[in-house]
Amino acid sequence: MTQAASAPLLSVENLSVAFGSNPVIHDLSFSAPQGRTVAIVGESGSGKSVTSLSIMRLADLAGAKFTGGRILFQGSGGDIDLLSISQDQARHIRGNQIGMIFQEPMTSLNPVFTIGDQIAEVLMLHENRSKPDALTEAERLLNLVRLPDAAGMLKRYPHQLSGGMRQRVMIAMALACRPKLLIADEPTTALDVTIQAQILSILRDLQAELGMSIIFITHDMGVVAEIADDVVVMWQGRKVEEGPVEKVFADPQHPYTQALLSAIPRLGQMTGEPFPLRTPLTVLEDGAPKLVGERRVQDTARMAEGPLIQVRDLSVRFDVKKTWLGRTTHYVPAVTNVSFDIHPGETLALVGESGSGKSTIARTIMQLNKPHSGDVMFDGRPMSQMGLAERQRLRRDIQYIFQDPFASLDPRKTVGWSVAEPIRTHGLLSGDREITRRVAELLERVGLPAAAAARYPHQFSGGQRQRICIARALASKPRLIIADEALSALDVSIQAQVINLFMDLQKDEGLAYLFVSHDMAVVEKMSHRVAVLYLGQIMELGSRAQVFENPSHPYTRRLLSAVPVPDPTRRPDRPALEGEVPSTTRKAGEEPVPVTLTELAPGHFTANT
């Protein structure tokens, strides 16, 4: 036992992996000690997922070639090199001695089989259990991951479960055969912070209970600080840093690690600041960190001018069930009695979990949803009284940037065509030469070369595509830009650059932003005022300082406490957050109860609940 405990459970030695002639991992070595958690950190393309798939031997199924090295695993049958065994042998280790959970809980479960069948399948395969026996065990596992009504859960299908519940099912499935090693590939990235906190605490408890090792792959340094014992930092397919988590955070050696740590928005970093701050960024130039950009107080909001947008008692409903005759029997009150203003040059952030109605509000302002009651006023003109021409004109003044830069550009059109589209649609410029010149100007404005216009979206990275989307939004010279989770899909270093771009544009063009986000730290960094939403209603509204430094509503405090702190010496001792956002489907005729707001301080409102 002493011998086994001292030797690492898994050691990756000089691993090199290539796809075709394209090497993606170079000479990677690290080990996963017994019972500890190793976090592999890196940005997209750093090779961290390929590493985990190589350990599972799933990488070669997807066409990867192992060009060197070995992966030693202390299996139940002694030391084996996972790279030299056959796929048949690897199958007996996958799901049995090594379990894996994936990033997308929404698509990780097979939609046509019940939860019970999917968990029982593993047990029947590796432990030769009978179906009834496997189902009993599956129920025990569902209890283990703290799912309510485990017995009923067995008969349900994935689409009937929320993302958080599905990720728990995934964990139960991965742990079914009590693996010695669990690989978790970005298991909480797609989840709300409160759900993320629940999943992390389940993983921590189960690790202590089962004594397994965890390899945790993530790009979120906050999560790393919270869960990891050791850290491996990967960059461009190579390991650039390795060490105990406290040491890596306190004293990062490699310039890339330093740049990565400096780019993370940290909750509480703005305490005492009255306005958002544009801060310089550490970027890598020829392998050396360099600070670029100016530090500037973002005092751009022109609060003295009349509000640009006034949302008044806005309610939006979606019908979910109808009778045969088309009469609504059930609806979801997505937004109920929401009121707020956005002033020129101001950034207002809407924050909340999924289902809080934040995107619905944004889409209603963009005229993509119809209000059920209430109104939105632009420059004091109610939208409900506008004619078609005026509404069309409004689409010029308000532009939208979506979350997924991969899906929001037409893959078959050049970048220049996409950026020019608003100009053509609204007839802002005539003459191809003028349009080309304007497109070049816009691309340079967002930090891309003018030559980018002739290229296609797939030739750009995620961050560059989001810049293209920003250029397109700027093309019609809008006064308000709605950014709907526009930074969520980007790596932290890219995210920090895009935040600065947003702030620079705001200063130069006097833009107002409606910033929809679930990331509290980013919101704290760049917004003037914040509205916290829960179940379609405002729980708290105030200046950034008011909401973040003096959170008055319990829900705001709950959201803030769930955010992982990127500091391993300050692991939060938060009370276990339980429960999920409830479903809000109502019968027709049953009205949601609107909350009333109390003004605590000038401009700081909190709901009386």
Added chain:
Amino acid sequence: MAGFLLKRLLQAAFVVVVVTLIVAFAVRLTGDPALMIASGATEITEADLARIREGLGLNEPFLTQYLNTLSGLFTWDFGNSFIGGTPVARLIGSALPATLALAFCAMAVSILLSIPLGIWAAVHKGRGVDQLIRVVSLVGLSFPNFWLATMMVLLFSITLKWLPPSGMVGPASFIMPAATLGVILTATNVRLVRTSMLEVLNSQYIMVARAKGLPERTVLYKHALRNCAIPLITYMGLQFGGLLGGVVVVERVFNWPGMGSLAFDAVASRDYPVLQSVIMVLSTLIVLVNLLVDIAYGLVDPRIRTE
């Protein structure tokens, strides 16, 4: 599920009524059957024509005539053929099983061939096997069915004398017509299976199934195939309907005593009761097949069941 079924059933009934109404109306647009029947006679008076019309029930209002024909679907009484006076129900009663049997055989051939081939091509995407299957299926697609049928008769019946060239005289008779129809269906289905399989194989849950340590066969035929089922069932349901209506040519070539031959003869001799009834029975069958397809959706995909 019960509500879902009831809704689909009512929709199907509505479609049957509309389709048969259009058929009845369209048939009457093609001319006066009395003139057609009388066309052989040397001297014909207006009174004779009126007598023929009376005898055929053509003086009834359109709606009454329509309802009479429609009720035939339930009472299995479609009146008599103009030619020879045989009850139409008896003609259909012998032709329908022949056509259905042929269609089932053709579908079976195509399903048994296209699913494994399509999956095989998808798994080996871009490699030699995949290219070969795609090229062969393109060649298969390009064959006109009458040409393929004639070539088969030439080879297997006339040259090799292995198979009966025409008619329905035993199980061996099924081989050539079913193969002709089946091969052409297979050509399209292989491509459909391949495309839907490629999409499903890229899903995260396939990666998860592999990460569980499942054998590749279980991953493909259990986890992946079930998820391709919706497009496959939809398309194959349409194909089956198409088969019922589209067997005319192949039935002619092989002199198959089915609905296609019956309809062909009825058109040639302007035998309206037979033509109208054949179309009504076939269109009702097609609606029924689509109803079965809808029910199958619910069985295959729990998301539709709980909708």
